[in-house]
Amino acid sequence: MDTVTETVPQRPEPVMTPDSAFFWEAVTRGELLIKQCSVCLKLWHPPRPMCPECHAIAMVPVRMSGRGTVYSWTMPIHPFPFGFAAPPIVALVDLEEGPRLVSNVVGVDPRKMRNGVRVEVAFEPTAGGKAVPVFRLAEGETL
Template sequence: MVMRLPPTVSPDTEFFWNGLRNHTLLIQRCVDCGQLRQPPRPMCPHCTSLQWDTVAASGRGTVHSYVMPQYPPMPFMEYPYIVALVDLEEGVRLVSNLIDIAPDAVEVGMPVEVCYVTFSVVSPVASLAQGEGLVLHQFHPAS
């Protein structure tokens, strides 16, 4: 199993990481005005409401932009790896990785779908149970 550094989990983002463990991509939504927001935050930037809930995203989107970091090499990453900014159907953007595709085959605008990959964590994380893997969202070309 490939290892990853654990994310920083806060009260504002805990729902997101818990959703990934259940293979669900959750997006924060303002209860008062209905606006979706990503990344999650405590206050709606549209109406300043502090009330929010979540919606399950379809997991479908398109590549808005991408990079293939090379230097300095990051420990625990398998090269080459592709970092993508994905426009979800719901209208928000999400940073993730593209997998199951050759780096020279990636194109801006290409359709992608979410998948979930379990990684070992490099250091203990209070929000992960002992022996539990870290589930992260990744994207692959849409079928």
């Protein structure tokens, strides 16, 4: 009944806003950028026009290492999200620089998935030629 394969990108396009365009454009280039407040130096995600801490509007994108840790995760099954051939692992990933992202963890057996696992960013193409950041097990990490 379902002929979707993993070789043809099926992920829906990210929703770009004026505040988030830099993030998605960087992801499509294979970079993970997070905006940092130029005044208090706090890193903020998701992107916003003003620093919620000190209300400065001067914020600059900073490249992240891509390394992080899974804070928590779930697997939406009924129904699983549009654009996925199989239920994805949806995770809260704490980047080593501090910000927390909602993303997917790929390439792992969900029966072995656990909180606290070390992950690193990867980039998966979308159906329209852009990309989204996902995470896979960090080098040397085991489940």
